[in-house]
Amino acid sequence: MSAAFGDLAPYVALVLLGFLPNEIWRCLGLIVAHGIDERSDAIVWVRAVATAILAGVIAKIVLFAPGTLADIPLTIRVGAVIIGFAAFLAVRRSVFVGVAVGEIALLTGAWAAG
């Protein structure tokens, strides 16, 4: 891929693999005239698969951490996610609280581990 497109390779990949497969659904939405039943089995299945794909990407970022995040031990990264999620569940499913507590747990853990 990179040899064929040179410096443009990341942009070609962005348009072909990111923009087009994403935008096509918005365009189809304009064309589809009738409403879509959100409760139909097909929609529920697609949403479950999409959720699981994203969950997989999230899990891999935590486990195989990119860049400087890799300096923080795995147990602290996983622990911080669990603590943040527990806070999210405890405080009215607040994304803000969950993210803030998870971040504090990560930094505290990293500091304690030296």
Added chain:
Amino acid sequence: MMGRRAFLDGMRAGAKSVFLWLLLGTYLGLGALAHDLGFSLTWTLVATILIWAGPTQLIITSMLATSATMVEIAIAVTLSAVRLLPMVVSLLPLLRTPQTRLRQLVLPAHLTAVSLWVEGQRLLPDVAPEGRVAFVNGFGAALTIAAVIAVLSGYFMARELPTALASALLFLTPLSFMMSLARNSRHLADKLALILGLLIAPVMAFYRVELDILWSGLLAGTLAFFVWRVRRSRA
């Protein structure tokens, strides 16, 4: 004149929306991630504007940087973006008047993401019908400007900040996406898919299964779907 005023009202609504804060956190993290995975600043900005969907940007950024194949990335993005279709379809009746042309709806469709979808359904009924397209464009413009500033800041902060703070910035991505997914999970199927996806993907990655993200997504999502169906048919 009507259009300009509605556009500005839309921008104000975007600036006041609770989604603005979620968006700032998400794109700060995505900017830091793009930096640490070796993407250029220009690529990161172009991706933010062209894609305008956090999950898709996370998938393309993290998967392009790893050993994922092109087919795997395209399928993962396609499946994750299907959710945009019903959002556009359900917003259209609120936007369209008998005078509205299709080309006027292209930009609102592009701006459609979970933020506009939720806030549009809440706010649009109070906006005069002929000003709604401009309102939505203003709302989207405000959020896009915020996201561009956040992604730029994240990119530079990942480069300049001390290691500990840069790691915290990278950690924003898994945290914010996980909590938003959990909050948007209405069905049992969604909740199970989230939990199973978090558990199965690392196992597949550990055993170096090819196309691990795709297979774990299909497996976890399908399992969750069947559990939901069995539970429903018993109820």
